[in-house]
Amino acid sequence: SGTSGGAPKPVPATHDAVMAYARNKIAVERIQSDSVVMLASNATFDLYMGDACAAVLAGATCAASSRAMIQSDFALVVRASGATHVCCTPTVFSLLRCAPSEVPTLRCVTLAGEKMSTQTLETWAPAVELYNAYGATETTVVQTYARMRVGDDARRAGKAYAIDGFACVYIAKREDENEDECGATFIDDVGVAGEIVIGGACVSAGYVGDVARTAEAFVNTDRGRVYFTGDDGYVDESGELYVLGRRDRQVKIRGYRVELDEIEVVLRACDALVANAVVFYDVNSDDAQSSALTAHVQLRRDYDAFDDGVYARALERWARHRLPTHAVPLRYVFVDFASWPMTSSGKTCRMTLRERLLEGVTSVYRPRYEAPRNGVERALARMWMEALGLSDERGVGALDAFDAIGGTSLNVLLVSRALVAEKSLRLAPNSSTLSSST
Incomplete structure (x- = not known):
């Protein structure tokens, strides 16, 4: 289970759970014997395991390529391999800098691990079967899928697929075990937010060699053994899951609760300009200058040669019209497309962005x-x-x-x-x- 730059946490996945995941993936994405499944993730990332197992189980073809080739010309890789299916993070998919018509063999795209951008949704939903997937390594990779269409809420993650009793998704609140033997209070009301909890055959045994962390995240309840994901979400009237963001991404700014993920969503919605955005809030008791929201922005490739000051002012105006004043970033750091850091799993490496800021190797703009x-x-x-x-x-x-x-x-x-x-x-x-x- 990788983090955005932190130390990975090993978890065991059973053969039965992996095969159940592969069968669910085959059913949802309609992988057939004539399909070509692109292995777009590193072999150390859990999405790779799902792609490889599902392709082999369906009698399909696996198409592999080097990470360097995908980063330099992902579109060429897709065209040359004749790939029909791609499953990766939104950050990796953003490397596919072409129109859908330029990769005519591609018919199914599944994005997981990060939030999908509005631009990706509007560009690709009309052209391919576009799925927003949600899950955790601790529960055998992916548990829910949502078929996305233009105008959909990018937070929508769909329903759990239950072939072979693979997964159940709940909303719950943690309880002190001294107060409640079940360890959790489940929230069954429609639209009420809480922590996303996953149960079913997909739940792993825990973290290898880490009893304390296992006991904290894996809890026995009256609905069986479940995993607390650390993500907030809710379920709508049709039973579909909506993912609101990480619980540990909430900060308090002068008494106001602020969700950093929500600020990032607003900045990414300026998709004529922004390819990706990450927001930090650093508190420094000695200098209030440092206690400010800082947005790291990856501009679209068309804007690689940019005037940082002009774009900082444009983004600040965009945010100010859509966010309360205390949630508007005061500082902006621009990262060119090729220098945007990624982890080995293809997600944005937040730790590298923060280190660059703290080390003073990035230019900060106040619009x-x-x-x-x-x-x-x-x-x-x-x-x-x-x-x-x-x-x-x-x-x-x-x-x-x-x-x-x-x-x-x-x-x-x-x-x-x-x-x-x-x-x-x-x-x-x-x-x-x-x-x-x-």
Whole structure:
């Protein structure tokens, strides 16, 4: 079970579970003896196991290629092999930089492991059988499939496929075992969010050599032994699963709960410009400058030669019209298409992006900075910096949003007192500072 740059956690998968997964995959994706299944993932990634086993079980052809070839010209690989089926992460699929008409043999695309982009959905859903798949290595790779069509919610992950009792998907809330012998409270109400829990024959024995981590994630309940995925989601009235994002991707910014995954969805929706986006929130008690949302953005290949400042301003305007002010990234880092880091499993390597930021090897852009223009504005900027605890390097600009840079009613009071003492000027908080964005 790989993570976005972290240490992998080994889990055993039984022969019966792998074969049940392969049979479900064959049924859903309609893999037949004349199919050509592209092995687009590394052999160390669980999707590879599903592709290889399903192809062999169906009597189909496996088409293999090097990682370097897929990264340099994925479209050529698909055309040369005559691939009919591709299953990979959305990050790897983004390397297929061509129109569907340029790969005419391709008839089924299954994306898993990350959230599908709106651009991928709108481009490929009319041309092929496009599936959004969801699952976990701990439960033998993939448990749900959703056939996607233009206009669908990209969070929709469909229903569990239960050939050979393979998988059941529930929504639940963890309970202290001292309070509830079952270890979980299951949520059966439609549309009510909770943690996604997977049961059935697909559930593995746990993490090899790690009893504590196994006990935390694998729980015996009144519905059998289940795995807590760490993902939030809900089930709609038709029984389909919707995946909301990782539970550990929720942060609190000045008292507001913010889902970083939701910010990424908004940025990726600007699909005329953005190919991928990852958002971090770093808290630094010594310097409020560091306590900011930073968006790492991979622009579409057409925009490799770009003006970072122009694109930062464009994305900031896009986000500001779609997100509350406290959830709008203040800093933007642009990564060219070829340098976007991927793990061995083909997912975005978040750890590498964070390390580059911390090591100062990336350029950070603030789209709204405008320097003070005169003595009064410079004095005001200095007062705000002192009240907000900002460093000289960051400064306060005329276009900075008051609440986005940490402004509170207490800050207004501090600046108001400083203005009276130093400039004999007064702020009217209710009529100006709190009702204006800058």
